[in-house]
Amino acid sequence: MSIRRFDLASAKHMPWKNGTGSTAELVIFPAGASLEDFAWRISSATVGGHGSFSSFAGLDRSLAILSGEGLRLHTQDAAPLVLTARxxxxxxxxxxxxYAELMxxxxxxxNLMSRRADWTHQLEMLDISGCQTLATVDHATVVMLYCQSGxxxxxxxxxxxxxxxxxxxDEDDANQTIELNAQTPSKLFLARLQHHTSQS
Incomplete structure (x- = not known):
């Protein structure tokens, strides 16, 4: 894979698993995989109404907001969670x-999803201004950088x-120092994905 670019503007649009909307599929691995057998997947969706999330048994998910006021997320046995672009x-x-309620x-x-039996992932949002160096993490199989804004x-x-x-x-580049330079203050999503067999 080496270094691969992806772009929301040219992403493939697919129906939601529950049939109530559509998703822009940014990356799926392995290439050509389906919703039933992918190892990990990066996507973006526009949510236009209240509703329940699709169920993805055996997957771990990370969800963030790119634009809009945000979501109020309701789960069993937990207080509602407010998720915004901040x-x-x-x-x-x-x-x-x-159950997601539009604010x-x-x-x-x-959205980032990975298959729990084989992969783990961490997704975080960073504020980048000027020159900045991202710390390396040993044994990352894949690193993703996504410019949210700026x-x-x-x-x-x-x-x-x-x-x-x-x-x-990919693994050769993911474990090296990543130097960034933002011409204007930017928000960046950083994900590190690790295949279990890559662990020492």
Missing amino acids: SQPWAFRGETTV DGEVTDF GPLTCRGQQVLTAGQGLLL
Whole structure:
């Protein structure tokens, strides 16, 4: 894979598993996999009404808000969670029963899912201003960078990202220092995915 670019503007649109909306599929691994057999998947969807999340048994999910006022998320035996574009991503199990309530109009979200039996992932949002170096993490199989807002954002002096664009770095690149330079203050999603057999 080496370094691979992806872009929300050219993403493939697919129906939601529960049939009530559609998702822009940014990346799926392995390429050509279906919703039943992918190892991990990165996507974005516009949520236009209240409703329940699709169930994805055996998957771990991380959800973030790209635009809009946000969601109020209801789960069993827990207080409602408010998720906005200023919040860190919410991590949860794909089989969790979740009801999403729009706070004030539609939102666009960002979703990372990985198959729990074989993969783990962590997704975080970073504020990037000027030059910044991201710390390396041992044994990351894949690193994802996605420019949520701001930019242009230069990675390693050559890959330029604007809002809605991202990079995937494979194992050789994922475990090296990542230098970023933001011409304007930017928000960046950073994900590290690890295949269990890659652990020492």
